[in-house]
Amino acid sequence: MKEKKETMNNQEQGSNILPKHIIEKLFPNELPNPEELEKRYPPRNLPEGAMVTRVGPSPTGFMHIGGVYAALISERLAHQSNGVFFLRIEDTDEIRSKPETTEVIVKSLDLFDIPVDEGMELSGEEKGKYGPYTQSARKEIYQSLVKSLVEEGLAYPCFCSSEEIDEITGQQTEENDEITKRNGEKSEKEDPEESIRTGYYGKWAKWRDALPEKIEKELEKETPFVIRFRSTGNFKNKVKVRDLLKGDLELSENDQDRVILKSSSGLPTYHLAHAVDDHYMGTTDVLRGDEWISSLPLHLQLFESLGWKPPRYGHIAPIQKMEGTSKRKISKRKDPEANAMMYEEVGYPSEAVVEYLLNLANSTFENWRKANPGKDNREFELTLARLANSNGPLFDFTKLNDVSKEIISRMTASEIYERGLAWAKKGDARLAEEMEKHPEYAKSVLNIEREGEARPRKDISKWADLAAEIGCFFDPIFDEKKEETEEMLAFVSKEDREAAVNAFIETYDENDTKDEWFEKIKDIARKLGYAEGAKQYKLAPEKYKGQVGDIAKIFRVLLTGKTNTPDLYSIMQVMGKERVQKRLTITD
């Protein structure tokens, strides 16, 4: 609490200070003193330029994808600079917080591979020297600082009930309506009257200058009270702040006497908790959603009143989505994609989501990725300068799918098997069962046109796609949808179809090379009056019933129940002769 600025003259300040016995009644519990706290949380010993960043989600059910985005950015910036990234659970809202959902937050960070240096771990234990990292466990710390603010006349108790606050707001609105009306009647030459803002400030702040006796009376009645910050700001004055992302900002000073300590729980509001925690925890850079910009003046005031140097701030534009014709922030209540865990549920590999988010943060990421296909995305250097250009991007699933396809296409068949199976166990029990029963077969299926291929297939964007891609290889799943094949085969006559199948079965040899195999197909095509290539057919379509592709399609549909599949030859190789024969003949 050194270097406090003397913003008021002595006389004024004198009248603001409450008698000691009242302050003791306000804070009856024993509290640590600020000097002790400074010693308990010494400055961090870090190299020059190291950033200490944090993420502070509240445990209210699930982790928001925007929270993951901010966490990812914060974590990368900290670790790129040899700094520290920590997790703080912001559970000061006793009504909405559900302590058990802290686990969801920890799991979400873990899922997206965002390592936390300090704070809650998967085990449920906290690590780090600047804890506790859960705000509800730091109650005394906040109270201690609020108490010292009161001692210095920088904060005061307020006994207004919420009804009284509503009343004040109502009155302000009413008066303001009248002003608007009067202004409307004025000619253009006359100066309009100033409008009245709602809120607890200036003359509306009932308890700001209450006499000690009055306060004592309420205390005797045990009326619930909050502690409010005594703002010395003037709304007409501007504060200049340099934001890491938005650049120079000019904001009106805060003149509201905001609540810093709540009545029922004795816990602080976000504003106070932010200042206290980020001071003691040594945060150097606060990266948070840009919805906080408007409370920045308050936060700066708080830091000043506490005699502390504020951190640097970077306000991140939120990820948005389109609703009808308007953009809006992705909402926890309305949008399933807000839930960070949803991406795992539908089977996006977590690194796909991470890379998608990295690309939103720094659009140069995709160029880097293209130039460094195999590298770990941690080697990409995230910059604030690039992030500053991002302005509330719309979440684009199509793009996410593309990023994800690319990533999955680089995986080995075994990796896809392992991860796909892990997903299927929760998301597609039938597929999981088959995959587990036939692991080697499943892997060979997944390996079609994959490993060793210069350009592996890119047909899986999420594990939920797996069923459609490989389900048909497993007999029980295939058998279920066999009826649909008739329709797909309508393009060819029954006679040709039977002739083709019979001819094929007669000559099929598993040991044929692809060329040999294809020669036989062409042969069948020719004998049935089909062109042996698409080109010949195109040149003189009237001479043929169709082309070799049509013959292949017969087999394709009979074997897989689908018209679009990977290479037919490979499919047959993987399925094995017995299964091929069975599926081709059994149709009648």
Next chain:
RNA sequence: GGCCCUAUCGUCUAACGGCUAGGACGUAUCCCUUUCACGGAUAAAAUCAGAGUUCGAUUCUCUGUAGGGUCACCA
């Protein structure tokens, strides 16, 4: 409504005040091909509007317009 932020193809974005405004996703067409993908090629597609500064403005300034944020004992 007050205050604040923002504005380039449908989407994400690139462009010391200076080449024909570039790339990616998506879309369309073509090539490759036993289907579908993959890959390759091509195309359509944008500087919100109006003033000003300037030899020259997507870039700087102003005004308007539009979108977003915020105005809690929620974070």
